[in-house]
Amino acid sequence: MSPSPAVSPLLDDQICFALYNASRALTARYRPLLDPLGLTYPQYLALLVLWEEGPSTVLHLGERLMLDSGTLSPLVRRLEGAGLVTRMRLPEDERSVLITLTEAGDRLRERTAGIQSQICGATGLDLPDLHALRDQIADVSAHVRETAQP
Amino acid sequence: MSPSPAVSPLLDDQICFALYNASRALTARYRPLLDPLGLTYPQYLALLVLWEEGPSTVLHLGERLMLDSGTLSPLVRRLEGAGLVTRMRLPEDERSVLITLTEAGDRLRERTAGIQSQICGATGLDLPDLHALRDQIADVSAHVRETAQP
DNA sequence: TTCTTTTTCATTGTGCACAATTTAACGGCG
DNA sequence: CGCCGTTAAATTGTGCACAATGAAAAAGAA
Numbered sequence: 084m085s086p087s088p089a090v091s092p093l094l095d096d097q098i099c100f101a102l103y104n105a106s107r108a109l110t111a112r113y114r115p116l117l118d119p120l121g122l123t124y125p126q127y128l129a130l131l132v133l134w135e136e137g138p139s140t141v142l143h144l145g146e147r148l149m150l151d152s153g154t155l156s157p158l159v160r161r162l163e164g165a166g167l168v169t170r171m172r173l174p175e176d177e178r179s180v181l182i183t184l185t186e187a188g189d190r191l192r193e194r195t196a197g198i199q200s201q202i203c204g205a206t207g208l209d210l211p212d213l214h215a216l217r218d219q220i221a222d223v224s225a226h227v228r229e230t231a232q233p
Numbered sequence: 234m235s236p237s238p239a240v241s242p243l244l245d246d247q248i249c250f251a252l253y254n255a256s257r258a259l260t261a262r263y264r265p266l267l268d269p270l271g272l273t274y275p276q277y278l279a280l281l282v283l284w285e286e287g288p289s290t291v292l293h294l295g296e297r298l299m300l301d302s303g304t305l306s307p308l309v310r311r312l313e314g315a316g317l318v319t320r321m322r323l324p325e326d327e328r329s330v331l332i333t334l335t336e337a338g339d340r341l342r343e344r345t346a347g348i349q350s351q352i353c354g355a356t357g358l359d360l361p362d363l364h365a366l367r368d369q370i371a372d373v374s375a376h377v378r379e380t381a382q383p
Numbered sequence: 384t385t386c387t388t389t390t391t392c393a394t395t396g397t398g399c400a401c402a403a404t405t406t407a408a409c410g411g412c413g
Numbered sequence: 414c415g416c417c418g419t420t421a422a423a424t425t426g427t428g429c430a431c432a433a434t435g436a437a438a439a440a441g442a443a
Binding site for chain 2: 124202228
C-alpha cells in the first residue's frame with residue numbers, strides 16, 4: 084500500500100465515481116427484471132410513488148424523486164402511452180396535472196413482488212448492513228444538497 | 234416508526250434509489266466547479282484517466298470507466314473538439330484509437346486542483362469515514378456485477 | 384492461402400437528466 | 414376590473430448511458 088495524500092484526485096479514490104458506478108451497476112441489475120414489464124428504472128420509481136401514495140401531481144412526483152418536469156413530462160407521457168396511468172388537469176387548479184394509475188398500472192404492482200429481494204440479494208449484504216449503508220448514503224446525499232453553493 | 238417488512242418495496246427503503254440520488258447530488262455538486270473548465274463530469278472522469286495513465290485507447294478508457302464506445306466515442310469527439318485531446322489510429326493495430334492529451338488538455342489538470350477537497354468537504358464526512366464508505370460502495374458494486382444473470 | 388471468427392470502434396435509436404425558455408393559470412394588489 | 418409577479422407543466426437543446434447494428438482490421442482455423 085502506498086501512502087495516499089489527504090485528498091486524492093485518483094479515479095479509484097473518488098467517492099463520486101464509486102457512487103456513479105454502483106448506481107449504474109444496480110440499475111443494470113434491475114433491467115432484466117423490469118424489461119419483461121416494459122419498464123425502465125425511472126419509470127419503476129414513478130410507479131412506486133403512485134402505488135404507495137396514490138394519484139400525484141407532476142410536482143409531487145418530482146419532489147419524491149428529485150426530478151423536474153423536463154424529465155418527468157416525457158416519462159409520464161410514455162407511461163400513459165403504455166396504458167399504465169392517466170393524466171388530468173385538476174379542476175381546482177388547471178396548472179396542475181394529476182397522474183392516476185389505470186387498472187393495468189395498478190395490477191402491474193403484483194408482478195414486481197419478487198424484485199426487491201432479488202436486488203437485495205445481489206448486493207451481498209444482509210438487511211441490517213444494507214439499511215445502515217443506505218442511511219449513510221442518504222446522509223451524504225442530504226449533506227451534499229445542503230451545502231450546494233448559491 | 235412502523236415496523237418494516239423484511240424486504241420493503243417502499244421507495245425510501247431502497248438502496249438503489251439512495252445510490253441514484255447520491256450520485257446525481259454529487260454530480261450536481263461538481264457542475265459549478267467543472268462548468269468554468271467547460272467540462273461535464275464524465276468528461277472529467279475521462280481526463281482523470283488520461284492524466285493518471287497517459288495516452289489510452291478507447292477500450293482502456295472504457296475498462297476504467299465502465300463505459301462502452303457508444304458513450305465514449307461522442308464524448309471523446311467533444312474533448313477533441315474542445316482541443317483537449319487528439320485521436321490517432323495505432324499503426325500496429327488499425328482497429329484501436331489512441332487518445333492523447335494536448336498541451337491544453339495537460340494544462341487543464343492544474344485548474345482542477347481544488348476540486349477534490351471541495352467535494353470531500355461537501356459530503357460532511359472525514360477522510361477515514363469517506364474511505365470506508367467508498368470501499369463499502371465499491372464492494373456492493375462489484376458484488377452486483379458478479380451476480381449479474383447470464 | 385482462404386474462410387471464419389473475434390476484436391475495436393463508430394453509428395443509430397431510445398430514454399433519461401438538466402438547464403433554459405415558454406405557456407397558461409393562479410394570486411394578489413391597486 | 415386590469416396589471417403583475419408567481420407557479421406548474423411542457424418544450425427545446427445538450428450530453429450522457431446503453432442496446433443493437435455495422436464496418437474494418439486482426440487473428441485463427443482449415
